[in-house]
Amino acid sequence: QSTINQIAAGEVVERPASVVKELIENAIDAGATAVTAEIKDGGISFIRITDNGAGIEKDDIPTAFLRHSTSKIQSIEDLLTIGSLGFRGEALSSIASVAQVELVTKTRTAFTGIRYLIEGGEEQSMTEIGCPDGTTFIVRNLFFNTPARRKFLKSAMTEASYISDLMERLAVSHPDISFKFINNNKTVLHTFGNSQLKDIIYHVYGRTIAAEVVTVENGNEHISISGYIGKPIISRGNRNYENYFINGRYIKSNIINKAIEEAYRPYSMQHKYPFTAIHFSINPEFIDVNVHPTKMEVRFHNFEELYQLTLNTIRDALNSTNM
Ligand code: ADP
Ligand code: MG
Incomplete structure (x- = not known):
């Protein structure tokens, strides 16, 4: 044993x-x-x-x-x-x-x-x-x-x-x-609890970043997306600040990375990777987190839908902002 x-x-x-x-x-x-x-x-x-x-x-x-x-x-x-x-x-x-x-x-x-x-x-x-x-x-x-x-x-x-x-x-x-x-x-x-995501971003990443983020918000019957993406001025050379969460869980996903970076591409100048803090709330029946012991990977039953929704949501958010 x-x-x-x-x-x-x-x-x-x-x-x-x-x-x-x-x-x-x-x-x-x-x-x-x-x-x-x-x-x-x-x-x-x-x-x-x-x-x-x-x-x-x-x-x-x-x-x-x-x-x-x-x-x-x-x-x-x-x-x-x-x-x-x-x-x-x-x-x-x-x-x-x-x-x-x-x-x-x-x-x-x-x-x-x-x-x-x-x-x-x-x-x-x-x-x-x-x-x-x-x-x-x-x-x-x-x-x-x-x-x-x-x-x-x-x-x-x-x-x-x-x-x-x-x-x-x-x-x-x-x-x-x-x-x-x-x-x-x-x-x-x-951090103090009972806070808004924006307050936490300010607290954790500082004023410069919190001042340069765009709201990302959208959803359908089984996926809702809510959070922030950074303007190009705070973009990065690596994915360290490209954070997102599914049902309260920090994960890594190639699909979400791709959707974020594709939407961001027309705006990225020197650096490819945006700051993000985005919460996905997905009906648990549509995902499988039991893929790896560390639970850092998630399998999506309909990854195309997730990809499209993420891409469109971020695109719309960036399009409607003056940068
Ligand atoms: P899992 O989280 O997958 O159930 P763990 O080995 O992490 O397994 O924990 C075993 C069990 O111990 C949990 O299911 C829970 O019942 C209990 N437990 C562990 N940590 C705590 C905690 N901080 N408060 C209350 N219960 C706990
Ligand atoms: Mg546990």
């Missing part, structure tokens, strides 16, 4: 940023309105994710760390209509198999909280503890028992920058949630 978990961990947990991503997706799925991520040493020695979500019942804790245990789908049909970010039940077992994990959690109805320690997939202890409602995960010494994998990590500074990028994308993907990111005791990002 533990060897299999370590192998599975290779697919889900590549680096500290993957741990942060999985734990924050769980926090979002648990209905958190505020999430704090704190890291030290690029997340290699220390990651702490705190949320104010539903918490985990005492009896459900050991099972949550078992491979393929998820509370989020009951049947294969549920897979077709996944509303949650997680559903494969692989993250906690994978993380716990390659790190020292401490969990402190309390549901709203429980009298006390629970502190649970698990290391290299082996349960260490489970004790009662006083704590606020919600969940805190501390992940220490990632890959402590798989030195070969640890060797593949980059410098602490580079790993921290991956996490920083991730935190920015998470903030943009959920303007409703307050995100705080603390790197080596310094708060580097703090």
